[in-house]
Amino acid sequence: MTEDGMYDLIIIGGGPAGLTAGMYAMRAALKTVLIEQGVAGGQVAVTEQVDNYPGFIEIGGFELCEKFLEHAKWYGLEILEKEAVAAEPGIECHSVRLSDGTLLKSHAVILATGGTSRQLEVPGENENFGKGVSYCATCDGFFFRDKTVAVVGGGDTALEDALYLSKVARKVYIIHRRDAFRGSKILQERVFSEPGIEIIFNSVVTEIRAGLGGVERIGLKDTQTGEGRDLEVEGVFIFVGFLPNNVLVPAGIKTNKTGYVITDEKCETDIPGIFAVGDLREKYANQIVLAAADGCTAALASAHYIETRKA
Numbered sequence: 001m002t003e004d005g006m007y008d009l010i011i012i013g014g015g016p017a018g019l020t021a022g023m024y025a026m027r028a029a030l031k032t033v034l035i036e037q038g039v040a041g042g043q044v045a046v047t048e049q050v051d052n053y054p055g056f057i058e059i060g061g062f063e064l065c066e067k068f069l070e071h072a073k074w075y076g077l078e079i080l081e082k083e084a085v086a087a088e089p090g091i092e093c094h095s096v097r098l099s100d101g102t103l104l105k106s107h108a109v110i111l112a113t114g115g116t117s118r119q120l121e122v123p124g125e126n127e128n129f130g131k132g133v134s135y136c137a138t139c140d141g142f143f144f145r146d147k148t149v150a151v152v153g154g155g156d157t158a159l160e161d162a163l164y165l166s167k168v169a170r171k172v173y174i175i176h177r178r179d180a181f182r183g184s185k186i187l188q189e190r191v192f193s194e195p196g197i198e199i200i201f202n203s204v205v206t207e208i209r210a211g212l213g214g215v216e217r218i219g220l221k222d223t224q225t226g227e228g229r230d231l232e233v234e235g236v237f238i239f240v241g242f243l244p245n246n247v248l249v250p251a252g253i254k255t256n257k258t259g260y261v262i263t264d265e266k267c268e269t270d271i272p273g274i275f276a277v278g279d280l281r282e283k284y285a286n287q288i289v290l291a292a293a294d295g296c297t298a299a300l301a302s303a304h305y306i307e308t309r310k311a
């Protein structure tokens with residue numbers, strides 16, 4: 001940490017967006033610190049396999065994150081393993097407060113805090129978290145070797161993780177509320193041709209029930225007929241979308257109705273010098289390559305912003 005806690009740029013969040021921002025900031029010779037409270041890599045770190053990041057036909061999510069981290073550190077990026085609890089806009093400079101009370105200051109701030117899995121909000125979900133209910137196949141799939149599990153959702157995450165689980169579990173049901181998946185066609189084709197996966201369309205989970213040993217069954221409701229039934233499963237993996245981690249977004253910065261930060265094409269928010277990148281920012285699609293691109297854009301724009309402030 002600098003002696004006076006003053007930086008050119010503070011980046012909050014160490015996923016692909018934040019780490020790429022860090023790399024480009026170092027290339028622009030900005031005095032930069034990246035704050036990350038957990039494992040660097042964000043959501044990608046808990047993704048089993050990535051096969052659409054250019055240059056890598058197939059790479060483990062965690063391995064890809066390690067490469068990002070290694071690359072950022074190679075440029076000499078300072079990484080503080082602390083929790084940021086507030087980003088406070090100022091006139092002369094902006095500030096970031098850490099949970100230990102430290103106040104860091106900078107000309108520009110890049111918010112790269114990503115997002116978190118959305119919950120289904122059905123009875124039994126919270127009570128059985130860790131006892132059969134999971135939001136991460138890579139983390140918990142191992143515990144369901146040769147067992148029957150349900151995957152809930154129809155997006156890329158649900159399809160990718162169902163494919164992963166089909167290699168571990170005895171049987172995987174995919175429960176989706178409509179009759180068509182939202183996830184990419186290539187993943188759909190793989191899911192449809194995987195014999196260990198059975199797809200239940202037009203159905204929602206109404207409750208998750210457990211016994212002493214953990215989850216035993218889920219209640220399903222047919223969205224067309226309204227009919228209910230029980231399905232015996234020992235695990236429920238919930239992938240019904242994503243919510244942006246926007247608690248650090250200062251008041252006065254515009255967000256859309258789902259909480260994603262609205263920026264201009266430089267990834268700059270309504271407050272000059274405060275940028276939002278990656279899964280936190282409203283954009284057409286959420287992809288690792290786009291998060292990295294956001295990080296690059298915001299760092300270049302920060303460098304320009306800081307240059308004009310110092311001139």
Ligand code: NAP
Pocket residue numbers: 050051052120152153154155156157158160176177178181182183204239240241242285286287
């Ligand atoms: P998503 O694309 O938003 O999909 C969420 C899925 O959950 C949708 O199928 C949705 O159904 C369903 N859903 C939402 N609320 C529900 C509820 N209350 N009950 C039942 N089902 C519900 O989320 P995601 O799969 O986590 O992906 C997030 C972003 O990351 C996307 O942009 C995705 O493309 C990207 N991603 C990319 C990759 C990759 O390229 N390899 C991997 C993972 C994620 P409806 O379809 O009916 O709305």
